[in-house]
Amino acid sequence: MRRPYIAGNWKMNLDRASAIALATEVASQTTGIEGVDVALCPPSVYLDAVGSAISGSQVVMGAQNMYHQPEGAFTGELSAAMLLDVGCRCVILGHSERRHEIGESNEDVNKKVLAALAAGLEPIVCVGELLAEREAGTTGEVIRNQFDGSLAGVTAEQMSQITLAYEPVWAIGTGKVASPEQAEEVHLDLRKLMEDRYNSEVAQAVRIQYGGSVKPSNAAELLAKPNIDGCLIGGASLKADLFVPVIRAAAE
Ligand code: 13P
Numbered sequence: 001m002r003r004p005y006i007a008g009n010w011k012m013n014l015d016r017a018s019a020i021a022l023a024t025e026v027a028s029q030t031t032g033i034e035g036v037d038v039a040l041c042p043p044s045v046y047l048d049a050v051g052s053a054i055s056g057s058q059v060v061m062g063a064q065n066m067y068h069q070p071e072g073a074f075t076g077e078l079s080a081a082m083l084l085d086v087g088c089r090c091v092i093l094g095h096s097e098r099r100h101e102i103g104e105s106n107e108d109v110n111k112k113v114l115a116a117l118a119a120g121l122e123p124i125v126c127v128g129e130l131l132a133e134r135e136a137g138t139t140g141e142v143i144r145n146q147f148d149g150s151l152a153g154v155t156a157e158q159m160s161q162i163t164l165a166y167e168p169v170w171a172i173g174t175g176k177v178a179s180p181e182q183a184e185e186v187h188l189d190l191r192k193l194m195e196d197r198y199n200s201e202v203a204q205a206v207r208i209q210y211g212g213s214v215k216p217s218n219a220a221e222l223l224a225k226p227n228i229d230g231c232l233i234g235g236a237s238l239k240a241d242l243f244v245p246v247i248r249a250a251a252e
Pocket residue numbers: 009095167171172173174175211212213214232233234235236
């Protein structure tokens with residue numbers, strides 16, 4: 001049985017005071033909710049402050065990105081070791097906004113995944129198709145290419161440290177959620193891919209989050225699907241009264 005995993009991706013939102021306030025609220029409102037893992041991924045400049053705010057709670061912290069090099073002359077970048085140092089447990093890699101807005105390739109994502117794993121940071125690796133790709137019937141192929149490209153060289157043992165996130169690009173921030181059936185179909189494909197590329201133990205153990213317009217009103221039916229093990233939440237993670245009910249739904 002995979003333990004549900006709900007992560008909030010705050011993206012480039014909030015200021016320092018509201019980040020601290022939100023983290024404090026999430027930490028206190030999740031006290032006593034059992035059977036679910038919870039992560040908050042604030043903007044990097046607020047990691048330290050958010051780390052203090054959630055200290056002693058069951059909430060862990062993640063970053064939204066990192067660079068693959070361990071140190072050196074890479075202006076503006078952050079290493080896995082730095083993120084660990086400031087209290088991160090995990091890091092979102094290959095988010096569609098980085099793939100499509102910033103131009104990250106599968107190769108870039110792959111280098112980051114390998115560097116995160118080597119440092120002991122747990123990657124949340126995102127995959128997802130564009131609307132045009134879904135309409136062209138190429139969703140399966142896109143997901144397969146992103147999986148193989150982003151995870152090249154990852155061993156079966158390392159794979160168990162990874163969480164996958166299926167985020168159809170057309171459902172992100174649009175209010176247009178994938179139907180539970182559409183999401184489940186891709187999650188099942190991902191599970192079969194892990195079985196094929198690794199083994200059934202890995203395929204059964206790795207958690208796959210769904211992301212794209214998740215909110216309290218649609219979370220339960222998504223989470224009811226056998227291969228949807230959690231959610232990666234953008235907009236609704238910016239308000240405790242929207243985020244915490246999703247955590248509760250996952251715990252039930
Ligand atoms: P929304 O929940 O705002 O659609 O964002 C999803 C997402 O991109 C999480 O990483």
